Amino acid sequence: MRMKFEEKFELLKNHSKLPKHIGLIMDGNGRWAKGKGLPRVAGHNEGVNSVQEIVEACGELGVEVLTIYTFSEENWKRPSWEVATLMQLLVTTINKQIERLMRQNVRIRTLGRLDKLPEITQRAMRSAVKRTEQNTGLILNVALSYGGRQEITEAVKSLARKVRVGELDPETIDADSVSQLMETAGQPEPDLIIRTGGENRISNFLLWQIAYAEICFTPTAWPDFRKPQLIQALLDYVQRERRYGMVSEQIQAKTALQQTDG
Numbered sequence: 001m002r003m004k005f006e007e008k009f010e011l012l013k014n015h016s017k018l019p020k021h022i023g024l025i026m027d028g029n030g031r032w033a034k035g036k037g038l039p040r041v042a043g044h045n046e047g048v049n050s051v052q053e054i055v056e057a058c059g060e061l062g063v064e065v066l067t068i069y070t071f072s073e074e075n076w077k078r079p080s081w082e083v084a085t086l087m088q089l090l091v092t093t094i095n096k097q098i099e100r101l102m103r104q105n106v107r108i109r110t111l112g113r114l115d116k117l118p119e120i121t122q123r124a125m126r127s128a129v130k131r132t133e134q135n136t137g138l139i140l141n142v143a144l145s146y147g148g149r150q151e152i153t154e155a156v157k158s159l160a161r162k163v164r165v166g167e168l169d170p171e172t173i174d175a176d177s178v179s180q181l182m183e184t185a186g187q188p189e190p191d192l193i194i195r196t197g198g199e200n201r202i203s204n205f206l207l208w209q210i211a212y213a214e215i216c217f218t219p220t221a222w223p224d225f226r227k228p229q230l231i232q233a234l235l236d237y238v239q240r241e242r243r244y245g246m247v248s249e250q251i252q253a254k255t256a257l258q259q260t261d262g
Contacts, residue, residue, distance in 0.1 A: 008231050014062040017238040019191030021065040022058065023213070025205055026051070028197025028221030035221075041085050046223035048093050052100070057227045059104050059138040061234075065187050066140050067111070069205050073147030076116075087117060090144075091124045098128055105137030111183045112146030139187065148207030155181035155208075182208055189213070192237050194230075196222045214240055 003011070012018060029043030036042070051068060058066045071086060101108065108128045115122070125144065155178050162168035179185065190206060190213045198219040202210070216233045218225070 005228055005231065008235060009057075009061075009227075012061055012231060012234050012238070015238055018062060018234065019214075019237060020063065020188040021067070021190045021192075022063055023067045023069070023190040023193040023206055023210065024054070025069045025193065025195040025203060026197075026222040026225075027195060027199055029223060031197065032221035032223045040082060041089075043221075043223055044086060044089055048089065050222055050225050051093075052097065053226050054230055055101075055106060055138065055140060056104060057230055059106060063138060065184075065190075066138060067143060067184070067190065067206065068141070069143045069146070069203075071112075071144045071146070072204060073113070073145055073150055074204065076145070087121045090121050094124045094128045098131060101128075101132060101140070102135070105135045106132060107135040107137065107139050108132045109139060109141050111141050111143040111151075113150075114144060116145045141184065141187075143205070146205075148202075148204045151183060152178070152208050178208065184209055191242075192216060192233070194218065194233055196220050196225045212242070214242065 026047060029047045030040040031043075032046070033040050033043035055066060070090070075086075076083065108125075108131075110125050110129060114125060117125070121144075125142065158181050159168065159173060159177065163170050179189075184206070189209045189211075192214050193202070193205070193210055194216045195201075195203075196218055198217075198221075200217045202215075206213075214237055216236065218229065218233065220229055
């Protein structure tokens with residue numbers, strides 16, 4: 001017998017294998033609108049409703065961190081009118097949703113070059129970060145003017161400066177040294193990356209952090225990606241075996257040992 005949506009949701013709620021950190025590449029807004037004979041902005045507007053629903057679901061399920069790829073460094077190449085529309089939509093959305101996010105105990109953080117955004121957008125995002133900084137629920141990372149390569153480059157520059165002035169021995173640099181300079185430092189690394197819209201690529205998103213993340217590519221356009229689609233992606237995820245370079249027998253032995261110690 002097929003499980004109902006509510007049963008699937010309860011099964012996943014605080015599931016032992018639920019991802020701590022989910023990354024979302026929200027793609028397909030423009031194609032969704034075009035397919036309906038609507039202007040591209042209609043897709044972006046409808047996509048806001050998907051964000052609202054997914055944020056709510058992640059908070060209810062017990063996900064610790066959700067990172068949404070809102071505007072990439074490469075998105076500046078889009079037509080100026082579309083960029084301006086997206087920037088205004090960000091302001092409108094955050095101002096409209098802030099009270100809801102407060103009730104949901106969501107803490108907002110930003111990733112990327114916030115200083116490249118229009119001043120009004122910067123003010124809205126900084127205000128949201130400040131307003132929610134004491135919240136203790138879901139961390140919502142909003143990636144704006146963000147690029148994974150750019151983030152790694154800045155980390156390398158920081159390490160190089162410390163080496164140059166004698167504050168750091170280059171032989172002591174390891175993966176942890178770099179991780180501590182990522183904008184997500186202190187957060188669990190992404191367990192699951194979901195890309196909507198039918199494209200099968202990462203597009204410069206959290207390149208350092210997703211070394212061992214599971215990937216879910218779905219043809220569903222972002223405006224149509226809601227709670228049922230998220231639940232299905234998570235049901236698929238919790239059935240996967242994450243081996244981190246090991247073999248199944250090693251993972252099973254490690255799990256058995258942890259259960260014994262518990």
